[in-house]
Amino acid sequence: MNLLSSERLAHTRSCALRRVGACVAVLCTAPVALSGPLDPPAGPINPTGKTLVEVEPRIAVNSVNTPGDASSTFRITQSGSYYLTGNIVGQAAKHGITISSADVTLDLSGFALVGGANSLNGINVPGFTEGIVIRNGTVRGWTQSGIEAAIDSGAVENIVARRNSQWGIRVSTGSFGATITNCSAFQNGLSIVPGGGILASGAAVMTNCRSTHNQGVGFELSGGSSVSNSVARSNSSHGFIVSNSVATNIASTQNGGEGVRLSLGSLLHASVVTGNTGAGVNSLGGSTIRENIVSFNGAGGSGAPGIILTNGINRVERNTVATNNGIGVHAPSNGNIIIGNTTRSNGTNWNIAANNVCLVVNATFTPAFSGNSGGVSPGSTDPNANFNY
Numbered sequence: 001m002n003l004l005s006s007e008r009l010a011h012t013r014s015c016a017l018r019r020v021g022a023c024v025a026v027l028c029t030a031p032v033a034l035s036g037p038l039d040p041p042a043g044p045i046n047p048t049g050k051t052l053v054e055v056e057p058r059i060a061v062n063s064v065n066t067p068g069d070a071s072s073t074f075r076i077t078q079s080g081s082y083y084l085t086g087n088i089v090g091q092a093a094k095h096g097i098t099i100s101s102a103d104v105t106l107d108l109s110g111f112a113l114v115g116g117a118n119s120l121n122g123i124n125v126p127g128f129t130e131g132i133v134i135r136n137g138t139v140r141g142w143t144q145s146g147i148e149a150a151i152d153s154g155a156v157e158n159i160v161a162r163r164n165s166q167w168g169i170r171v172s173t174g175s176f177g178a179t180i181t182n183c184s185a186f187q188n189g190l191s192i193v194p195g196g197g198i199l200a201s202g203a204a205v206m207t208n209c210r211s212t213h214n215q216g217v218g219f220e221l222s223g224g225s226s227v228s229n230s231v232a233r234s235n236s237s238h239g240f241i242v243s244n245s246v247a248t249n250i251a252s253t254q255n256g257g258e259g260v261r262l263s264l265g266s267l268l269h270a271s272v273v274t275g276n277t278g279a280g281v282n283s284l285g286g287s288t289i290r291e292n293i294v295s296f297n298g299a300g301g302s303g304a305p306g307i308i309l310t311n312g313i314n315r316v317e318r319n320t321v322a323t324n325n326g327i328g329v330h331a332p333s334n335g336n337i338i339i340g341n342t343t344r345s346n347g348t349n350w351n352i353a354a355n356n357v358c359l360v361v362n363a364t365f366t367p368a369f370s371g372n373s374g375g376v377s378p379g380s381t382d383p384n385a386n387f388n389y
Contacts, residue, residue, distance in 0.1 A: 060084075068094070071120070077100055080105075083106075086111055096139075099129065100129070103132075106135070114140055115140065120143065120144050128151065130176070131152075134149065140160075140164065143165050145170050146159075147169045150174075155178060156179075161183070161197075165188075171198075171201075173202040183209045189236075194217070201221070205226050207230070211235065213234050219241070221240070228248045231252075233251070235256065235257075237257040239259045240260045245266050246266065252273045252276065257277065259280045259297060262283045266287045267287065267290070269288075277302055278298075279306070280321075282310055285311030287314050294306040305330040307330070315339075317337075326348075336356045336357070338352070350386075358386065359384060359386060364376055364379040
């Protein structure tokens with residue numbers, strides 16, 4: 001072997017040794033992966049994930065969990081939280097779902113309970129059951145009512161009730177009351193009288209609801225209930241019937257009967273009542289009518305009043321009763337106090353029987369002026385005067 005070959009061989013061996021050394025160095029400095037113990041710990045092996053019950057702790061309404069009986073397609077008999085997994089179709093002579101246990105929440109999950117020929121109520125809660133909450137879905141086409149619920153300390157929320165033969169939603173409460181929130185009732189009361197949109201009795205609190213195009217009454221409240229921020233429109237009968245209850249910030253328009261009917265110490269406040277065929281507001285006695293706008297009632301030539309006090313002992317205060325009511329304010333009864341109202345452009349502005357407290361003044365119009373002063377007195381400084389202008 002010549003000298004050149006020997007040098008090349010030595011160089012090759014040196015390079016190879018350096019490569020091996022580098023690999024050994026990398027291996028020595030790399031982290032070492034150690035396996036766990038080969039023997040498992042003593043005791044049972046526990047799951048590390050969530051169970052199905054933990055993922056969905058509620059109970060599905062179905063023939064296994066909530067089997068029906070002779071009068072109900074499904075029946076809830078134990079407390080808990082229940083939900084729908086699809087639409088429910090009604091059966092003849094049966095309610096859709098009956099709740100017979102306290103402390104039940106039923107979530108329709110956006111699905112519908114759809115009635116059919118000779119069905120009963122969509123959701124039925126008999127017997128003033130406590131702690132019932134019904135929410136989030138539609139009840140339609142039931143031969144009786146969409147919801148018929150006798151509940152206490154409960155709620156009905158985000159329900160649409162339409163084309164049910166009696167009431168869209170009917171809630172009766174006991175001493176603890178219930179809430180009805182964000183609900184709508186359309187085209188109910190199709191064949192059974194009385195019926196209509198939404199009925200609540202006994203300390204119910206109703207807010208943000210609509211009731212339109214029902215055959216019958218839009219809303220009916222009694223027993224110390226209240227309704228606010230709600231609309232009744234184009235119902236065949238009265239927009240609101242309010243008995244021993246409070247209605248505030250409501251709108252009642254274009255109904256076939258009266259806009260609002262009051263009785264037994266009720267309050268109507270800060271509301272709009274317009275375009276109804278019957279009277280705008282009819283008090284059957286002992287109520288307060290305050291700071292409302294009442295116009296265009298007596299539609300269709302009926303000549304009905306804007307406000308009529310059919311029976312006495314009412315307080316009518318600071319309402320605007322103007323524009324095409326048959327009569328602005330009509331008090332055929334006595335014992336009423338009528339103060340601070342304004343009327344204009346009605347068929348007849350005032351028709352007041354004897355023995356009422358009422359002063360009406362023809363307002364004085366001011367001449368034109370500009371600047372920091374001007375004008376004239378409206379015609380009276382009496383703070384209780386009513387003005388016709």
